[in-house]
Amino acid sequence: MGSRLLQTFIKNKFIWIACLILIGYLLPYYILGENTHIRVHDNLDSNIVWYKLLAETGQIFTLSDTTLPQVINGLPRSALPSAFDAVAWLYVLFEPMTAYTISQTIMRFAAFFGMYLLLTRHVFREAKSPWITVGAALAFAMLPYWPSGALSIAGLPLALHLFLTIRKFGWKTPKYNWVILLVIPFLSNFILSFVFFLAIMGLFWLIDWIRFKKANWSFFTAIASMTGIYLVKNYLVITSMFFNSGFTSHREELSLGHNTFERSVELAWENFLYGHTHDEAHQVLIIIPVIFTALLVAAYSNVKPRKLITLFVFNFCLSVWYAFWYWEGWRIVKDNFMIANTFNFARIHFFDPAVWYICFALALALLWKHLKFGKVLAIVLVVLQCSLVFGLNEENKYSEIDTPTFAEFYSEDLFDEIEAYIGEDQADYRVVSIGMHPTIAQYNGFYTLDTYNNSIPLEYKHDFRDVIEGELDKSPSLKNYFDTWGGRLYMYVAEHGEDYLFTKDRNEPIEQLDINTDALQKLGGDYILSAVPIKNYQELGLEHERTFENNGSPWEIWLYRV
Template identity: 55%
Template sequence: MWSNVFTVTMKYKHIWIPCVVLLVFLSPYYILGQDTHIRLHDNMDSNIVWYKLLSESNLLFSLDGRLPNVINGLPRDALPSSLDAMVWLYIMFKPFTAYVINQTIMRFVAFYGMYKLLNAHFLKGGTGTKWLSAGVALCFALLPFWPSGALSIAGLPLALHLFLTIRKLGKETPKRIWVLLLVMPFHSSFILTFIFFLGGIGLLWLWDWYRTRRFNGLFFTAIAAMTSIFLVKNYLLVHSILFNEEHIPHRNEFNLGHKDLKGVYDLFIHDFLNAHTHDWTFHRTIILPTILVALAVGFTKKFIPYHMLLAVAVNVLLSAFYAIWYWEGLRVLKDQFMLLNTFNFARVHFLSPLFWYLGFGIALGIIWKHVKLGKVFVWILIIYQTVILFQTGEEFKYEKTATPTFNEFYSSSLFADIEKYIGEEQSEYRVVSVGLHPAIAQYNGFYTLDTYNVSFPLVYKHQFREVIASELEESPVLENYFDTWGSRLYMYVSDLGKHYFFTKKSDEKLEQLDINTEALKELGGSYVFSALPIENHKEIDLVFERTFENEKSPLKIYLYRIE
């Protein structure tokens, strides 16, 4: 028995060794638990709370209900559908446990997908293919994927492998390929990446049809099947577009994209060399030079690495399109066609990690095969890239930047004290937060008039603007930020700018907060949670109640009642 175990272990050591590295990478979540430092932006300040609130509501299968915890009734279609696997993770587990399970799924699917993609389609037949594919796959799996994106980016290599397999094998395609193809949509986002990915696969199908004059029915069926499942999964979005005419979302007033040509060029260069906060690739130090070396090797050996060049060319186009989308010249089209204003087509750049690491794998294959001591160089490059990416793990990265841990950010024990002090049912009053993300209060069960959501009624945005109008007027940056985008429906303070998390270590004071408490009362506001003392609270009809702090929380909350 043990000899068989040893034999299998040695046979698949190119798989289990990277998997052990991934487990070590993930270990802080399991060891530290909720004391782990994790991403705040577009994560703790939003998505985690959205899933939590939805999982605790009775609106999971509702079409047109409203979540009362947020802005006096957040429309149901502003939240994920009941067919989203992430929602069910939050239903079955506590928020942090669901978060960790999702992180684990992302990493191992990313590894498996990139390994299969390289080994089966681009490095097949070469010496050391399995080890090389596994090394690049490990690098890809260590990327700091946007957590709430689930498999939207991490699953792209697997999706490409599935489609290329169906394209190649046709009727001989194993059933497991079809099963994976039909399951993936439930744990990934159509509007974030797959609308663009499926568009690209559709173009590949059209190219095949033009080139071979043969209609590949199964390949077309695969594309149509995945697209159909995405549409079914996003039935709330489809329903809101087709039938919900009463709900005019705040996105209708988006007014983004005012860069001149120099700004567009700078954005293109920055994205091509550094990527975006939601799809960091860390390709500048190792991957890009490796691709250039492989290109030089190809010219020296008199062959052209077409697939590698195609991967780089795609990334050039992705960065270019991303930058051009914010060019002021496109305002003419955006002002004429609402879809161009409300849907962010610049998200196409989220496909770039797939092509950078695909290009990296092909480049390493060229060096491995055609360069003296190439195998040594390849492993040095893979190990170096692995070390770079290992440091991007959430605990390693955010512990150094003083980002709060999961427990510290939500400070549940502190807000439980506030709830107890107020002494009423949380549904009986409404609160807003100053110097704090509204998500903190929402996580702790409070009903908030402020929020951060991707969609909410435009009429409510206008009503809420009356509360903060004077503060916006004092800061052109905040005014532009709110009026042209506005998804962060926050209690903006001109003196604080875009800073929304102040701890008890801060010595800031709000000497002249200029908010319209009458407008706040009209919305139903009763209390203000402030991370900073409001010196002029009496002048704006706020009654100071008391401060709250404890050893477990980095926050000090000043509680004010609206008189």
């Protein structure tokens, strides 16, 4: 028995080593817990609180798009994650940081095994060195993905492997492949990426039908089944969009995409070389030079690397499409077709990381086979790329730029002091935040008039704009940001711009705050939680109640009564 286990380990030693490296990558979450530094943008400032809020509301399952009073006097339930979102249930069952850690672990291992299976079973026709297949898969698994996306980006190779397996073996495909395929929707986002993925799978099915004059019904069933699960999962979004005439989202007034042609060209190159903040593949230093080198070696060796060229060009086209979706030339389409204005078709660029690492593996295989000392070079390149992305784990990355840890960001003890000082039930008053993200107050149970969400009632956006109109008028960039998008209903300050992290080490006073306190009172505003002092607070009719700080928090909070 022992010798059999040893043989199994030796046979799969590269996979075991990769798993140990992944565990090392994840260790900061398990060791540091809430003292871990993690991403703020689209994470601490939003999704984590959305999950926590949903877990505490008792409104996880609801047939109608009810409203939640904790946010903006009634945030639509459809603006929060689905009841069929598996990550949401992690936040029901565990504390937020524990749920986050489990989600990260699932994401990383699914990314690794998905890419490994895709490379070994479908990309390469013959066995390749595990240095290439395991190495590329490991690097892919350690990319700095948008954390709350779960398998939305990291799980694409796994999903493609499953679909290609079903396409090849039909109804003879082992049942566990079907099970995994039907689980993926509960851990991923349809609107973000899988709507494009399933559309491409549907196109593959149609092309197969035309080519072979025979429908592959098992493949079709896989596509239909996953699509059906996504539709059920997003039932509240669908009903609110098409059947709830009482709710008009702020997305109806989106006006994104006014870039010049020149700026669009620049953006295409930026995305091609560096990626988007949610799907960085870190391709510019090693991967792209390796691909160009491999293409030169292929040309010299009279080899035609069709897959590599096709995927490389595909990624370039994705970058062009992404950039030009925001080109002003599209306005005629967006202004006349609502879906083009409210749905972001540029998000297909989330395929970028998977495509880059397939290209990386293909390029390494060319160097391995056709270049003298190519094996040694390929191994060195794999080690370098893995080292690069390993160093980008959240604890390393965000501790270096000195953003707050999870515990520091939400500073529960400090906000408990503020709650105790006010001395009322949190449901009986409303607050707004200045110089800090409103989700911090939301995390600590305060009812906020400001927020960051994907969908907000349009009427409320207009009412909230009256509060901050004076500050928006002082900053054309903030005014454009709020009016053309508006997902962040923040107490914008022209002096601050789009900076919302004013800690006690950098909390210079606001010299002249121009907000409409009458409009704030009309919305029900009672208190302002400000991370910086407001010099003209008396002119605004505010009363400075008290300033709060403690050694464990990066914030110093000035509490003003409206």
